[in-house]
Amino acid sequence: VTTYNTSIPVAQRYEQARVQVSLVWNSRDERSKNSEKLSLLQEFLWTNGGPRSNLHVIHSIWANFQTSTSNIIFGHKWRHIGGEADLWERFGGVDICLDPYSFGQANTLSFNSLLHKLIKYVPRGSTVVDLYSGAGVIGLAIAASRKCRSVRCVEINKMSKLSFEKSASRLPPNLGCTITWHNTDASAVCN
Numbered sequence: 001v002t003t004y005n006t007s008i009p010v011a012q013r014y015e016q017a018r019v020q021v022s023l024v025w026n027s028r029d030e031r032s033k034n035s036e037k038l039s040l041l042q043e044f045l046w047t048n049g050g051p052r053s054n055l056h057v058i059h060s061i062w063a064n065f066q067t068s069t070s071n072i073i074f075g076h077k078w079r080h081i082g083g084e085a086d087l088w089e090r091f092g093g094v095d096i097c098l099d100p101y102s103f104g105q106a107n108t109l110s111f112n113s114l115l116h117k118l119i120k121y122v123p124r125g126s127t128v129v130d131l132y133s134g135a136g137v138i139g140l141a142i143a144a145s146r147k148c149r150s151v152r153c154v155e156i157n158k159m160s161k162l163s164f165e166k167s168a169s170r171l172p173p174n175l176g177c178t179i180t181w182h183n184t185d186a187s188a189v190c191n
């Protein structure tokens, strides 16, 4: 859900929030059997919830292709099939891009206020490691506070790097802090 438009009051922002829809399709890709049904579903959703509908609640639509029969929800293949590709949020005073393949906190209001509180506890000149960082939202907010020398984000999902890089490109210049993102197992880093 995006509530990005910070020029309007918070309550109104939540009323006008829009949803990023991810359709998980149990096939290899968009050329597989039954893919016409995916297009029909996408068209139906966009007609009834897109910008030209009476109830514009859909920000974007993505398809995810999952052939595994395990209980892992998402497969590795993603296709953007409608609306804006990037979903932006505002957390801890920074612009954050959340692609559907990156983890996003569900309670955005609480997360935002927790981030503002957390930053107060960071001593000046710190070296910070954001373990299990996802797209690096916590690390990026700490980096933007200008309180630390470096922030390293550590995350196992390599796709989250794309979201991290888009957000990092919007950080203000000259923060005096290097911020990097590392695709590795955080439990190995801790040991």
Ligand SMILES: C[S@@+](CC[C@H](N)C(=O)[O-])C[C@H]1O[C@@H](n2cnc3c(N)ncnc32)[C@H](O)[C@@H]1O
Binding pocket: 103, 104, 105, 131, 132, 133, 134, 135, 136, 137, 138, 154, 155, 156, 157, 160, 184, 185, 186, 187
């Ligand atoms: C609950 S999310 C939190 C993400 C981020 N800190 C936030 O608040 O938005 C946990 C993250 O840990 C990652 N993760 C799970 N196991 C991991 C591991 N062994 N090493 C590094 N990251 C891991 C997941 O992919 C996920 O992005």
